[in-house]
Amino acid sequence: MELKGKTVLITGGTAGIGLEATKQFLANGAKVIITGRNQDKLDAAKKMYPAVVAIKSDAANESDAQSLFNKIKELGGIDILYNNAGVVSPPLNLGVANNKHIEGATYEINVNYLGVIRLNNLFMEMLKARKEGAIINTTSILSLVPSVIEPTYSASKVALHFYTETLRKHLQILKSNVKVFELLPPVVATEMTADRENKKISPENLVKELILGLKKDKYIIRVGDSKLLYFINRLSPKIAFGLVNQNRTKI
Template structure:
């Protein structure tokens, strides 16, 4: 996949991993950042070049419709979709009144269903390009779940499964499908689960850039690679390592 001259849409691009991906790519590509907060998007854009911002909510069907129409008319050469927007809750499912169902609903809606809706809407536009890519940002939790991140991990496992079958379905279409699978990353998003001990989000962005260059479609960033290998040899050991690390 080429790394310059692209028109790239990044959902949840105002901070964290999304912002670092934008920073990595924006010098030689045009980047469109989406997010729910004007202020955060404008702050991000002020630090970058070749950036357009769109305030919207990926879980809102009307917002998705409007975004798809806007992109088709304003950015008809859009050729990269990076589904990065995410939602996570860290909690103990056994605590009375924790409302795990509602938390799981929000996570599944944001991390999985919204990805399917946006991807489906943009497939015709991506398919018009000579070279195109879809990047789904999942997690090491797709392989090895954390007890305090049980429903989040489940949503990422669903995204992993969907991404694999999407890749098969688009094999002869000219659209490459990448899956970016970070471990714990030091962002505001992960602060509640000890994110300060995680890797810098710039490492994730650089690994995506390298994956584009090498056509490496399943990207195991940092500790994800180690846990994946352990998971293949001993799922129970991998589960123990993950949950000891999270203190759960």
């Protein structure tokens, strides 16, 4: 896929993976629009990268999504929709009755899964009208094997994983020119994982792999430990589960 001259929308583009993706897409000659919920962070990103268009928008909010679509349509549209925004709830023990279970699951599903479907539906016809359009959905290493302390987050990413696979197949059946990519990161060094001692990959290296995969039309982009875990899980799900959840016997 050619990136130069393309316009890409990156949700959750004010920090971490999204901000790094902004930097690297710009470096590859793309035009970038970012969204985020925090206006101060949007302003800071805009100051860092003046060429960026920054729009305040909540990935979980239906009216925000419609407003975002209207604004982007006025700007001339996009070629690539990068569904990067994601949230994770505090560690949960599902074996202990707690109202936090449903609250966390609702929050994660609304952002990590339903928010993606909503934006894809809104932008689908726009992307189909482009000579070469694309959707990028970020799932997770936990869409392969669940984490015992992030059960509902894992479930939201599994849902997105299967949705992404079937969306790609449906568009292929329709002979659409919209390509559907899935990015499966391992643990990434961001604010979301700051309190964890796991082995982490930098946002810079993750996005380098993403850009390379896009250019090669590699629809499933497993990065770092996600590559190894994929094969281990195929041979022995029990070993894979143990690797993901080692040192997590206490919830």
